Amino acid sequence: MLNLSGEKKKKVGAWLLLSMIGMLVLLPFAPAVVMAAEEAAVEEAKEPEKAKDVFYKEEGEFGIVSGPPAGELVYPDDYGSYGDFQSRTIIWISNQQHLYFGSFVLAVPMFVWVMELIGILQYEKNPKVGKKFDDLAHEMMKISLTAYSVTAILGGILIFSFLALYPGFFRYLSGIFKPVMHIYALLFILESGVLYVYYYGWDSMNDGNGDWKWSHLSLGTILNAVGIVLMVMANTWVSFMMSPAGVDAEGRFLGDIWKVMHNPLMVPVVVHRILGNAAFGGGVVAAYASFKFLSAKTLEEKAHYDWMSYIAMFMGILALIPLPFAGYWLMREIYAYRQQMGITLMGGLLAWVFIMQATMIATLFITVNYYLFQAMGRMPGSERYYKYFKVLLAILVVATIAWLTPHTLVMTPAELKAMGGAQHPVVGNYGVMSAKNTAINTMITTTVVSFIIYQRSNFKLTVPWAWKGNIFLAMLILGAEVNILFLGVYGYFIPANVRIGLSVPQVASTLSVLFIGVAVNTKMLKGAESIGEIRWGKMSVRGAYALFMLAVAFTWTMAVMGYLRSSVRLHWHVNEILRDNSPWAFTNPLGYAGNINSLNVLLFWTMLLFVFWLSALAGAGKKKVEAEEAAAAAVGKAVPAGSH
Amino acid sequence: MSKFKIKAFFAQLLALILAAPMIAWAGGGGGPFDAGTFSAIKVGLVVFAIFSAWLIKDKMGLPLPKLIQAPLLWIICYIGFRVILQPPIPFSLLAMYMGVCTVCIFLYCSLTRPSWEEFSHPIAVMLREDHATAKMSRYATFLIIPGLIAAQTYNQMLPKFGEPIELRTVHPAPPASINVHKKLVTLQTAENPFRIGDDGNYLKVGDEQKYFGGNAWTGDVPKFLQEVQQGGVVFFGTAGCFFCHGDNLDGKGPFSFAFNPIPANFADPGTISQLQETFVFWRVAKGGPDLSREAFPWASAMPPWEKHLTTNEIWKVIIFEYWHTGFFPRTWG
Numbered sequence: 001m002l003n004l005s006g007e008k009k010k011k012v013g014a015w016l017l018l019s020m021i022g023m024l025v026l027l028p029f030a031p032a033v034v035m036a037a038e039e040a041a042v043e044e045a046k047e048p049e050k051a052k053d054v055f056y057k058e059e060g061e062f063g064i065v066s067g068p069p070a071g072e073l074v075y076p077d078d079y080g081s082y083g084d085f086q087s088r089t090i091i092w093i094s095n096q097q098h099l100y101f102g103s104f105v106l107a108v109p110m111f112v113w114v115m116e117l118i119g120i121l122q123y124e125k126n127p128k129v130g131k132k133f134d135d136l137a138h139e140m141m142k143i144s145l146t147a148y149s150v151t152a153i154l155g156g157i158l159i160f161s162f163l164a165l166y167p168g169f170f171r172y173l174s175g176i177f178k179p180v181m182h183i184y185a186l187l188f189i190l191e192s193g194v195l196y197v198y199y200y201g202w203d204s205m206n207d208g209n210g211d212w213k214w215s216h217l218s219l220g221t222i223l224n225a226v227g228i229v230l231m232v233m234a235n236t237w238v239s240f241m242m243s244p245a246g247v248d249a250e251g252r253f254l255g256d257i258w259k260v261m262h263n264p265l266m267v268p269v270v271v272h273r274i275l276g277n278a279a280f281g282g283g284v285v286a287a288y289a290s291f292k293f294l295s296a297k298t299l300e301e302k303a304h305y306d307w308m309s310y311i312a313m314f315m316g317i318l319a320l321i322p323l324p325f326a327g328y329w330l331m332r333e334i335y336a337y338r339q340q341m342g343i344t345l346m347g348g349l350l351a352w353v354f355i356m357q358a359t360m361i362a363t364l365f366i367t368v369n370y371y372l373f374q375a376m377g378r379m380p381g382s383e384r385y386y387k388y389f390k391v392l393l394a395i396l397v398v399a400t401i402a403w404l405t406p407h408t409l410v411m412t413p414a415e416l417k418a419m420g421g422a423q424h425p426v427v428g429n430y431g432v433m434s435a436k437n438t439a440i441n442t443m444i445t446t447t448v449v450s451f452i453i454y455q456r457s458n459f460k461l462t463v464p465w466a467w468k469g470n471i472f473l474a475m476l477i478l479g480a481e482v483n484i485l486f487l488g489v490y491g492y493f494i495p496a497n498v499r500i501g502l503s504v505p506q507v508a509s510t511l512s513v514l515f516i517g518v519a520v521n522t523k524m525l526k527g528a529e530s531i532g533e534i535r536w537g538k539m540s541v542r543g544a545y546a547l548f549m550l551a552v553a554f555t556w557t558m559a560v561m562g563y564l565r566s567s568v569r570l571h572w573h574v575n576e577i578l579r580d581n582s583p584w585a586f587t588n589p590l591g592y593a594g595n596i597n598s599l600n601v602l603l604f605w606t607m608l609l610f611v612f613w614l615s616a617l618a619g620a621g622k623k624k625v626e627a628e629e630a631a632a633a634a635v636g637k638a639v640p641a642g643s644h
Numbered sequence: 645m646s647k648f649k650i651k652a653f654f655a656q657l658l659a660l661i662l663a664a665p666m667i668a669w670a671g672g673g674g675g676p677f678d679a680g681t682f683s684a685i686k687v688g689l690v691v692f693a694i695f696s697a698w699l700i701k702d703k704m705g706l707p708l709p710k711l712i713q714a715p716l717l718w719i720i721c722y723i724g725f726r727v728i729l730q731p732p733i734p735f736s737l738l739a740m741y742m743g744v745c746t747v748c749i750f751l752y753c754s755l756t757r758p759s760w761e762e763f764s765h766p767i768a769v770m771l772r773e774d775h776a777t778a779k780m781s782r783y784a785t786f787l788i789i790p791g792l793i794a795a796q797t798y799n800q801m802l803p804k805f806g807e808p809i810e811l812r813t814v815h816p817a818p819p820a821s822i823n824v825h826k827k828l829v830t831l832q833t834a835e836n837p838f839r840i841g842d843d844g845n846y847l848k849v850g851d852e853q854k855y856f857g858g859n860a861w862t863g864d865v866p867k868f869l870q871e872v873q874q875g876g877v878v879f880f881g882t883a884g885c886f887f888c889h890g891d892n893l894d895g896k897g898p899f900s901f902a903f904n905p906i907p908a909n910f911a912d913p914g915t916i917s918q919l920q921e922t923f924v925f926w927r928v929a930k931g932g933p934d935l936s937r938e939a940f941p942w943a944s945a946m947p948p949w950e951k952h953l954t955t956n957e958i959w960k961v962i963i964f965e966y967w968h969t970g971f972f973p974r975t976w977g
Contacts, residue, residue: 411734495972
């Protein structure tokens with residue numbers, strides 16, 4: 001008989017579990033293989049008709065017609081409605097809500113994974129800190145679990161809305177994506193399975209940094225991988241609607257599902273969305289922590305949530321910083337795909353929406369800086385830096401003003417005459433790309449500077465080369481900013497295609513401040529003398545409100561940009577293939593869109609507060625027991641030590 | 645606060661109130677200063693004002709309370725955007741700028757705990773305390789704030805007789821292709837046939853820079869400048885674009901203010917330099933009448949030049965416009 005010791009048993013168990021999950025991952029592809037074989041068999045039987053792809057137009061890029069044409073949808077046969085209500089608004093809202101929750105449950109496991117990893121790595125050196133991170137990860141996962149079922153419900157509502165209101169469109173799209181539809185469904189089941197094992201196995205698989213813990217982390221990896229694949233698949237439908245490929249001009253499927261999925265805008269949209277989700281997830285978790293911070297009764301609780309909100313905010317910002325650049329890339333690809341589409345977005349019908357978006361982005365950066373200033377209120381020694389705060393704020397204001405100035409102004413004819421032309425000789429110059437790039441890079445650089453100050457605010461430098469390091473840092477920051485400004489001005493004198501190239505050195509300046517600056521600063525802090533521990537939990541309430549603001553700004557931005565991405569198709573369901581023939585094919589005016597977006601944001605936050613409340617409910621009983629235990633334990637427990 | 649401080653404080657306030665119209669006068673239109681540009685003197689004045697404020701505040705040790713600083717800063721911003729910045733900006737932009745300033749002034753007051761306490765303490769006193777001054781200021785505040793709101797509401801309800809504001813799309817999305825003189829031009833791919841370098845090949849966008857700044861109208865000039873010349877003839881002669889678009893291509897021709905919208909200003913970095921050459925071709929060939937759907941209300945007075953010019957003349961005048969303004973058409977590659 002096999003005699004396994006406890007250790008060995010665990011190891012074998014862990015490996016068994018892992019390999020089972022590995023098999024599960026492969027499962028969804030099995031039907032695809034079978035189907036492909038079937039298709040091949042059918043194809044041989046009849047003489048295939050060939051047609052040209054709308055996008056992949058290269059020589060010999062012919063596909064075999066394997067689906068019906070898109071045809072013309074007829075109103076009211078192919079559309080449903082609920083009375084006089086705009087069907088599209090119903091779809092809009094259910095889509096947006098599903099997307100909010102979807103991106104939340106996609107983003108949270110990413111953070112949780114990182115937190116858990118940090119926890120494991122820290123375990124060796126400092127089990128207390130390790131446990132802190134692990135608990136944080138566990139708590140985040142708990143919120144995500146409730147949100148997960150909400151996501152599924154909203155997904156159901158979305159599908160029913162499609163079937164009820166846009167059956168014709170849904171028939172076409174599901175016809176095209178038939179080969180991968182069930183993979184999506186199966187992956188979803190897999191995701192749920194892994195999620196539940198991951199969450200409910202948290203405590204029983206927790207052996208510090210042993211094999212079980214590592215297997216648990218691998219579960220997290222699989223969870224994330226499946227989540228991302230799900231997101232990419234859902235994304236291909238959306239990008240197919242914007243920039244179809246793999247079909248002929250009549251919309252007939254040409255047999256290669258990969259070409260359909262890999263349509264021209266798919267990759268940039270995916271990249272943009274992953275980063276966006278991560279930033280959004282960080283924002284929402286930070287909001288959760290602020291919510292708990294504000295409602296906490298004891299200093300200990302306050303300290304915990306203060307710390308948690310800081311970590312979540314930090315992760316969100318890490319994802320936020322590359323986001324504008326991913327955005328530029330997406331924009332560029334859109335122009336390359338269809339000039340018209342680019343102009344509709346940037347210069348045309350939807351240009352005003354970008355002003356709304358710009359407002360949100362400026363809000364984000366100002367809020368982050370403000371939060372850091374507030375957070376320094378709890379670091380002894382930060383008083384030395386108070387005088388710089390207003391300078392940083394002033395720079396942000398100037399950059400924001402340049403960032404927000406629209407190129408086309410809203411004005412009465414009398415104002416136009418007073419101005420002497422459609423463009424203002426001074427501020428008119430801020431309306432173009434060169435100024436915008438300069439402004440956003442300046443804002444990011446300023447944020448990094450705030451962070452550098454934050455890092456050192458409760459330390460006294462002791463390294464002998466401190467003064468040299470300080471000079472170096474000052475030169476680095478100043479040099480980068482001068483470079484950014486110089487390139488911004490220079491941009492007015494060169495062709496647009498070269499100007500786009502300028503954003504690379506501009507971004508490089510910003511990133512060098514970010515990476516080199518923070519690295520040098522961290523190095524300088526080695527062995528620095530602490531002026532005092534961070535007083536977690538002592539942050540001003542304004543800091544917590546700032547984080548809430550940050551999260552709301554994230555959601556609003558997502559709503560606005562979703563409206564934008566969807567409206568750019570104008571009167572097409574699937575661009576240039578399937579026309580929207582319903583009475584709601586017009587582009588909604590900005591005011592209406594603004595209202596619906598706000599409604600969406602409100603709805604989301606209401607539901608989310610409900611989710612927060614639910615997870616607090618689950619924790620309440622446990623906490624009571626813990627509190628009783630704590631009461632029995634020694635008095636005067638120390639406030640958890642800070643680490644970041 | 646000592647008596648001295650109170651006196652000094654009022655002196656500062658008075659000085660600032662007096663200084664505001666001075667700065668306004670110096671920066672405003674007319675007078676000895678050029679109204680069109682942000683002259684060095686204006687910048688100097690602002691810097692000087694900030695410097696003296698700093699001197700008074702930090703060096704002479706006469707700090708202004710935050711509660712006074714905040715509205716003062718607001719007024720200074722307002723004067724800056726309303727009066728110093730010339731020509732006057734439209735109300736929509738002013739509102740946006742002042743919105744940013746309002747928020748940021750509030751953030752400024754609450755940046756750190758001490759400054760927030762300094763800012764909020766008098767307000768708390770005003771709301772809570774029971775002595776005479778606090779009471780009076782409480783009554784005053786609760787009269788002034790609703791009063792201001794009432795005045796604002798009244799103002800908004802007043803009937804107005806100005807032309808309404810229109811949110812126009814200045815650069816609507818172009819059609820995929822157009823028919824000019826019975827020939828199909830695909831806007832995504834078409835090229836200007838007169839972008840020709842010395843070697844007779846297509847001149848890549850950006851390479852024409854070497855022809856900028858020179859005089860196209862003297863003796864023997866390269867091929868490209870000959871096209872520019874002929875484009876210039878169209879602009880000033882055959883078609884007379886300058887009546888509307890101006891001698892300097894700045895949209896200020898003699899007729900320009902007769903129209904709404906006014907003719908495009910090519911010298912601005914936001915018009916032709918943001919557009920592909922084929923977009924400009926579409927606009928010149930088809931003018932206002934053929935604007936696409938989203939360009940509501942299609943009020944542009946730009947004539948459809950295909951009715952008067954040949955395709956070649958249109959391409960040449962486009963070359964001329966870019967050459968004259970020193971801009972390059974947009975390309976994506």
